[in-house]
C-alpha cells in the first residue's frame with residue numbers, strides 16, 4: 001500500500017506545524033528545510049513553456065498596473081520604494097524620475113539584466129530570493145516609504161521562510177510607510193507541478209489581516225489594492 005502524503009511529508013521534509021509559527025492560515029508545511037536561493041524558482045520556470053519567473057519581456061500584470069497607478073497619486077518626492085518582483089521594471093520606468101530611490105528584487109537573471117540596461121536614475125535592481133537570508137539582512141530598518149509586492153505569498157515555499165520575508169519587509173517599512181499588494185496576486189499561487197505552493201497561501205482579506213496583525217501591521221484596502229501600515233500609526237498616505 002502506498003504511504004499517505006502525510007507520512008511522506010513527515011519522512012522527507014523536516015516539517016514543523018504552522019501553528020508553531022507567528023500566525024495560522026492553514027498552511028501545513030512549517031519548514032521546507034531548504035534555504036531559499038535564486039536557483040530554486042528558476043528550476044520551476046525551466047519546467048514550463050510560458051513565462052513564470054522571467055517577466056523581463058512581458059507587459060506588467062493587471063495587479064502591478066493597478067498598484068503603479070495608485071502610486072502615481074501618492075506623495076513621491078524623495079521617497080524610497082522597494083519593489084519585490086521587478087518583472088519588466090514597469091514601476092521603476094514609471095516612477096524613477098519622481099522619487100528618491102527605487103530598489104527592485106528579482107530571482108530572474110534576465111529581469112536583472114533588463115533592469116540594469118534601462119539605466120534609470122536612482123534605480124537599483126538586485127538578484128535575490130525574497131525568502132532568503134540575504135534579503136532579510138539587505139536593508140536598514142525603517143528605510144522604505146513604499147514596499148510593493150503584488151505576489152506576496154504566490155511563491156511561498158513554507159511558513160518559516162514566508163515569515164522571514166514578512167518580518168524583513170515589516171522591519172524595512174518606514175514609520176509612516178505603506179506595503180502595497182493586490183487582490184489578483186493574492187488569489188494566485190505557483191502550481192505548475194514543480195515546487196508547488198500550498199493552496200492555503202491563496203490569500204483573502206481575513207488571512208492577510210491575520211498575517212499583518214502578527215507583524216504589528218494594520219490592513220486597509222481601496223478597491224482591489226490592499227495596504228499595510230504600522231499599527232501604532234493612526235493614519236498614513
Ligand SMILES: C[S@@+](CC[C@H](N)C(=O)[O-])C[C@H]1O[C@@H](n2cnc3c(N)ncnc32)[C@H](O)[C@@H]1O
Nearest residue numbers: 053060061064085086087106107108129130155
Ligand atoms: C509573475 S511575475 C510578476 C512581475 C511584476 N511584479 C508584474 O506583476 O508585472 C513574478 C515576479 O516575482 C519574482 N519572484 C518570484 N519569486 C521570487 C522570490 N522568491 N524572490 C524574489 N522575487 C521573486 C519574479 O522574478 C518576477 O519578477
